[in-house]
Amino acid sequence: MTVITQTSAESGARGQDRPDFIPDLSFHLRRAPSRSSASLDIEVAGIGVRLQGLAPDQAAALRERYGIFSPSADRDADRVRIDVAAADLDGFLVSRSDPVSGPEFYRVSLRVEGDCLLAASYEWAGWFDLPRRRGGLSLARPAGTDPRAFDRSVENYLRVLYAHAFVENDGFLLHAAGLVRDGRAYVFFGPSGSGKTTVTALTPEATILSDDLTLVRIAGDGSAGACSVPFRGVFAPRPEVQTVYPVAGFYRLVQDTDDRVVPLAGARAVGELVGSLPFVTERHEVAGRAIDTVSRAAAATPVSHLHFRKDRTFWQAIDAALERRAPGGTS
Amino acid sequence: MSAPKRHPDAAARVYDEEAFIVLPHKGQYKILNRVGTRVWELIDGTRSTEDIAKQISEEYETTYEGARKDVEDFIRDLGAHGMLADLSGKVA
Numbered sequence: 001m002t003v004i005t006q007t008s009a010e011s012g013a014r015g016q017d018r019p020d021f022i023p024d025l026s027f028h029l030r031r032a033p034s035r036s037s038a039s040l041d042i043e044v045a046g047i048g049v050r051l052q053g054l055a056p057d058q059a060a061a062l063r064e065r066y067g068i069f070s071p072s073a074d075r076d077a078d079r080v081r082i083d084v085a086a087a088d089l090d091g092f093l094v095s096r097s098d099p100v101s102g103p104e105f106y107r108v109s110l111r112v113e114g115d116c117l118l119a120a121s122y123e124w125a126g127w128f129d130l131p132r133r134r135g136g137l138s139l140a141r142p143a144g145t146d147p148r149a150f151d152r153s154v155e156n157y158l159r160v161l162y163a164h165a166f167v168e169n170d171g172f173l174l175h176a177a178g179l180v181r182d183g184r185a186y187v188f189f190g191p192s193g194s195g196k197t198t199v200t201a202l203t204p205e206a207t208i209l210s211d212d213l214t215l216v217r218i219a220g221d222g223s224a225g226a227c228s229v230p231f232r233g234v235f236a237p238r239p240e241v242q243t244v245y246p247v248a249g250f251y252r253l254v255q256d257t258d259d260r261v262v263p264l265a266g267a268r269a270v271g272e273l274v275g276s277l278p279f280v281t282e283r284h285e286v287a288g289r290a291i292d293t294v295s296r297a298a299a300a301t302p303v304s305h306l307h308f309r310k311d312r313t314f315w316q317a318i319d320a321a322l323e324r325r326a327p328g329g330t331s
Numbered sequence: 332m333s334a335p336k337r338h339p340d341a342a343a344r345v346y347d348e349e350a351f352i353v354l355p356h357k358g359q360y361k362i363l364n365r366v367g368t369r370v371w372e373l374i375d376g377t378r379s380t381e382d383i384a385k386q387i388s389e390e391y392e393t394t395y396e397g398a399r400k401d402v403e404d405f406i407r408d409l410g411a412h413g414m415l416a417d418l419s420g421k422v423a
Contacts (some may be wrong), residue, residue, distance in 0.1 A: 266346035267362045274353060274360060281360075287342035287353050295344065 020093045022120045025113045028127050030138045034085040041073050042158065043240070044229055045215055047165045048079035049158065050136070058150060061129055065151065067238050069230040080127075080133045084154075093118045108160060110282045117283070119160045124153035128161050130168060135161065159213070159231050163279040167290045172297075174249075175276040178209030178226045183323040185226035185245035186318065187214055188306065189276040190253040195308065201251065202312040207238060209245070213278070217244055218293060222300035224250075241311070248322060249302040253274075255313040257306035259314045261321035269303035270295050335383075335406050336376035336416045345370065354413050361412060366391065371403055374415070380406060 042049045042064045050073075051062070094251045097104045104270045109120045118127045119214045123143040127136030143153040155196030176189035177196035181203070188199050200211040209228045224247040228239035251261070252272045265273060274281060280290040297328045302325060308314035337343075343352040350368040352358045359375065363371055373383045379405055388398035409415050 012357055267344075267349040267351040270344070271348060271351050271360050274351075280354070281342075281353050284340035284342050285351075288344075291342055291344050291351070291353065295346070 005103065005117055010228070011093070011297075018094060020120075021049070021089065022092065022109050023118070023125050023138070025116055025118060025127055028118075028138060031085055031087065031090070031138060033083060037264050039073065040066075040324040041067055041070050041071055041077065041079060042230070043079075043106045044069055044162055044168070045166065045171065045217060045227065047162065047169060049161065050081045051084050051154070052078075052081060055082045060152060061147065061151065065134040065155075066230045068240060068242065078133070078230070080128060080130065080135060080165070082128065082135045082137055082161075084137045084139065086127070086144040087140055089140045091122050091140045091142065093122050095122060106156070108156065108279065110279065112283050112285050117160075117164060117286075119279075121153075121156055124157055126157045126160075130165055130166075154180060155231060160231065160279050161233075163277070164286060166215060166217075167280050167293060168288060170293060171215055172277055172280070172290060172293050173229065174214050174216055174273065175212070175278055176214040177211045178214035178228070178245075179203050180207035180209060180245050181205070183245065184248040185209060186248050187216065187226055187250045188253050189214075189250060189273070191276070194253040195255055197308075198310055199314070202310070203315070208294070209239070216247065216297060218296050222296050223247075224301045227233065245299075249299050249304060249306055249318065250297070251306035251318070254305050254307045255310070257309060258307060259309060259317040260305075260307040261317050262305040262307065263321070264303045264305060269298040272305075273303060334379050335374050335410075337371070338414050338416050341414050345372075352373055352414060353402055357413055360411070361414070363410070366401075367405060370402055371409075374409075 036053055036055040038054040038056045038059035039050055039052040040059045042056060070102055088324050093107055095104050103266060107121060111118050116127050116129045116133050123140045125135060126135060126137040139153055143149040167175050174189050175186045177200045179186050179200060188196055190196065200208060209226055210232060213229055213231045215227050215229045219225065225244035226247050227244045229305050250273060274291055277290055281287045306314060337394045340356060341352050341354050343350055346367055348368055350363040350371050351360060370383060370387065373386055384399035384402040385395060387402060388395045
């Protein structure tokens with residue numbers, strides 16, 4: 001259930017002959033603060049984060065990357081404050097890639113200490129305490145010197161943080177493509193290789209929320225809405241608005257030789273969705289709340305298997321299935 | 332008599348008599364059918380396998396011997412998937 005953002009071939013930790021180093025909270029709290037004073041605010045679905053201790057060029061690069069999700073700094077805004085600093089280390093986790101098994105899926109180690117969640121990957125390790133609105137991010141040498149390593153380290157830390165923050169705020173981050181047609185969002189989910197990028201490419205008329213990670217928010221009446229997050233795949237353009245679109249349906253992608261929509265209910269609907277939540281089901285301290293949030297979405301919005309061929313005829317199957325569900329539709 | 336116990340880290344919910352269980356450390360989940368869900372509910376660290384089999388045989392009007400074999404097999408399967416703690420509290 002871990003999101004793959006890139007293979008470890010891009011990681012600076014490849015091939016090191018040492019065990020994983022997974023720091024505990026005391027490691028982070030002992031660390032010397034950064035001497036840099038620039039900061040960057042990020043806000044996604046009303047949840048604000050301030051990265052502080054950045055070099056000016058780092059802050060500028062992140063501001064450019066996060067676009068509309070990087071509002072003007074507001075000193076008084078309620079944000080989770082994250083201290084970013086260099087760690088005098090070559091890395092944290094070590095890639096297990098080898099010539100036989102090929103590149104390793106991007107690994108993130110997660111554990112909980114009290115109210116704090118600790119996460120570590122190849123080039124970074126961090127923690128956050130959402131109730132107390134604070135956290136820290138330690139960057140190993142490659143992420144401190146290589147702009148690409150810095151960029152992906154910050155992004156992957158933020159993915160973990162936001163995945164947990166959304167669960168605490170009636171939402172969840174889904175490993176899914178979100179496509180908007182006629183004002184409604186169609187959420188296609190599944191693991192890497194299931195076809196999210198394919199259905200995105202086959203629907204050029206749609207507004208693309210994401211082809212990789214889509215945020216689902218649950219309203220008071222249980223209805224689900226979908227919107228963009230700043231974490232993009234390869235196809236999605238940089239989001240220009242944070243509009244929340246009502247979700248028409250959730251579709252677990254199944255590559256096949258025909259197009260069919262097979263409705264799911266109960267545990268099976270919840271199970272398919274939970275299987276595509278990044279990060280938050282790894283720890284039982286968080287998993288129960290994530291399951292309950294997903295259950296609310298599945299109770300109010302259709303969840304289905306979408307068997308599809310690699311052409312756009314799958315939309316006909318979707319439209320017909322939704323028509324059958326509509327009041328007065330035939331079953 | 333051993334009293335099986337659920338893994339303390341297994342997050343579980345029941346929907347329409349089907350249990351959905353996430354075993355967080357493995358990032359895996361399992362869906363149990365109606366009888367499996369009932370067995371899961373009865374696994375509480377105090378009931379023995381025999382107690383559970385007796386209860387199942389009464390509720391589902393089957394023989395105790397048949398229920399016992401099914402329950403033992405099922406509990407063994409749950410243990411193999413890491414969904415139970417062993418008697419010393421360790422993960423099975």
